[in-house]
Amino acid sequence: MVDDVTILCTGDIHLGRHPTRIPSEIDGQPFSPRTIWQRTVQAAIDEPVDAVVITGDIVDRENRYFEAYGAFENAAKTLDEAGIPLIVVGGNHDFDVLPRMIHDLNLDHLHLLGEDGSWERWTLHRDGTPLAHFEGWSFPSEHILSSPLADYDLDPTSDDAPVLGILHADLDTPESDYAPVPTSELIDAPVDAWLLGHIHKPTIHRENDPFIFYPGSPQPLSPKETGQHGPWMLNATAAGDIQPQQRPLASIRYDTLDVDAQGAKDAKAIPPRVSKTLEEHIKANIDTGPLELYLPRIHLTGRAQGHAQIQRARDELTHQLALKIGTLPVHVESLEIHTKPAVDLHDLAQGNTPVASLAQLLLDLESGGPEAYEQEPLVQEAMEAMRTAHGASTYNLLRREGWTDPPDREQAAGMVKRQARLLLDTLLDQKEEHA
Numbered sequence: 001m002v003d004d005v006t007i008l009c010t011g012d013i014h015l016g017r018h019p020t021r022i023p024s025e026i027d028g029q030p031f032s033p034r035t036i037w038q039r040t041v042q043a044a045i046d047e048p049v050d051a052v053v054i055t056g057d058i059v060d061r062e063n064r065y066f067e068a069y070g071a072f073e074n075a076a077k078t079l080d081e082a083g084i085p086l087i088v089v090g091g092n093h094d095f096d097v098l099p100r101m102i103h104d105l106n107l108d109h110l111h112l113l114g115e116d117g118s119w120e121r122w123t124l125h126r127d128g129t130p131l132a133h134f135e136g137w138s139f140p141s142e143h144i145l146s147s148p149l150a151d152y153d154l155d156p157t158s159d160d161a162p163v164l165g166i167l168h169a170d171l172d173t174p175e176s177d178y179a180p181v182p183t184s185e186l187i188d189a190p191v192d193a194w195l196l197g198h199i200h201k202p203t204i205h206r207e208n209d210p211f212i213f214y215p216g217s218p219q220p221l222s223p224k225e226t227g228q229h230g231p232w233m234l235n236a237t238a239a240g241d242i243q244p245q246q247r248p249l250a251s252i253r254y255d256t257l258d259v260d261a262q263g264a265k266d267a268k269a270i271p272p273r274v275s276k277t278l279e280e281h282i283k284a285n286i287d288t289g290p291l292e293l294y295l296p297r298i299h300l301t302g303r304a305q306g307h308a309q310i311q312r313a314r315d316e317l318t319h320q321l322a323l324k325i326g327t328l329p330v331h332v333e334s335l336e337i338h339t340k341p342a343v344d345l346h347d348l349a350q351g352n353t354p355v356a357s358l359a360q361l362l363l364d365l366e367s368g369g370p371e372a373y374e375q376e377p378l379v380q381e382a383m384e385a386m387r388t389a390h391g392a393s394t395y396n397l398l399r400r401e402g403w404t405d406p407p408d409r410e411q412a413a414g415m416v417k418r419q420a421r422l423l424l425d426t427l428l429d430q431k432e433e434h435a
């Protein structure tokens with residue numbers, strides 16, 4: 001009978017990258033992933049855990065020679081001095097720099113597994129008895145088009161200690177350039193738990209036989225990475241059962257929240273509604289412990305008489321929406337107006353006026369039926385214009401970083417609808433003013 005083993009696990013730290021959309025008036029330095037890496041190491045020592053595991057992309061590709069090296073090194077040395085093993089694999093971002101960093105560091109308790117794309121096992125012992133086996137594979141190059149499990153060739157273990165697989169890979173995404181792996185291959189391998197990297201959103205895919213999960217990035221890095229982030233405490237029994245518990249060590253959090261603007265008469269009505277929704281949401285769903293900044297994206301929904309005015313006041317509103325809830329600073333990262341004017345399109349579509357044409361356009365587009373084809377030339381024209389804008393050299397960097405995709409038909413139709421709504425409501429406002 002072997003003892004339980006406790007592991008602190010995280011992935012995708014991306015040292016050198018900074019979380020996006022932090023307001024410029026705030027010092028971004030304390031929000032760098034390096035701070036959370038230091039917190040993670042401190043948590044490992046305080047517990048203390050039997051090992052720390054990182055599932056790849058420790059260092060961000062874009063900034064690997066600058067701050068990343070030192071940020072990794074200092075905390076790794078602290079861990080080494082505490083005698084806690086650190087077990088890592090390389091991902092698509094750090095396949096080349098990580099092996100070099102680790103060889104230079106030359107620490108006793110730091111283990112890079114599966115260098116050059118071969119499977120490798122390292123066994124943790126306590127008093128001469130195996131406590132856990134760690135099996136890992138590292139990216140040998142930036143792009144890997146096939147499943148690394150095809151090369152799994154390790155001999156079976158001959159004791160009771162749990163086997164933990166560590167792999168940077170893209171689960172159930174066959175067309176991926178980043179080591180596509182089907183869940184079935186992970187299930188078939190003689191491994192009790194799979195600790196994966198690459199996806200930044202923390203996700204448990206399978207509770208047991210085997211346990212499969214992405215710990216996610218310990219600090220979220222963009223508004224797409226919503227929800228709670230932080231490293232995970234994993235308790236593994238000899239039978240290979242895993243008890244996972246996330247430690248919410250991240251200092252920022254992104255979320256997307258709907259705020260009901262139903263019946264709002266003007267822009268003034270919005271801030272109190274946003275504050276109320278935020279307050280309730282934070283109280284009910286968020287462990288604010290180590291959080292130092294909350295960056296929600298707000299979707300305003302509902303039918304509002306003040307729709308056009310709210311739309312025009314968007315920038316102003318976004319700035320007004322910096323507040324504190326309890327002691328937590330909150331900055332609305334962006335405000336998206338999805339409100340609809342409080343009108344009946346069928347009534348408005350009667351007659352031969354600009355308002356009637358716009359109302360008919362909206363009815364056609366929203367019907368999704370054959371009527372929508374009537375408006376197809378307009379949608380195509382909008383798409384062409386959006387693609388031209390997207391292709392402008394100004395956006396070269398964004399495109400290269402993969403932060404922006406060329407607009408598709410659906411986005412063009414959405415844009416036409418939003419603009420038609422806006423125009424319709426503006427015309428109605430003017431009518432009201434003249435009346």
Ligand SMILES: [Mn+2]
Pocket residue numbers: 057091092093168178197198199
């Ligand atoms: Mn990756």
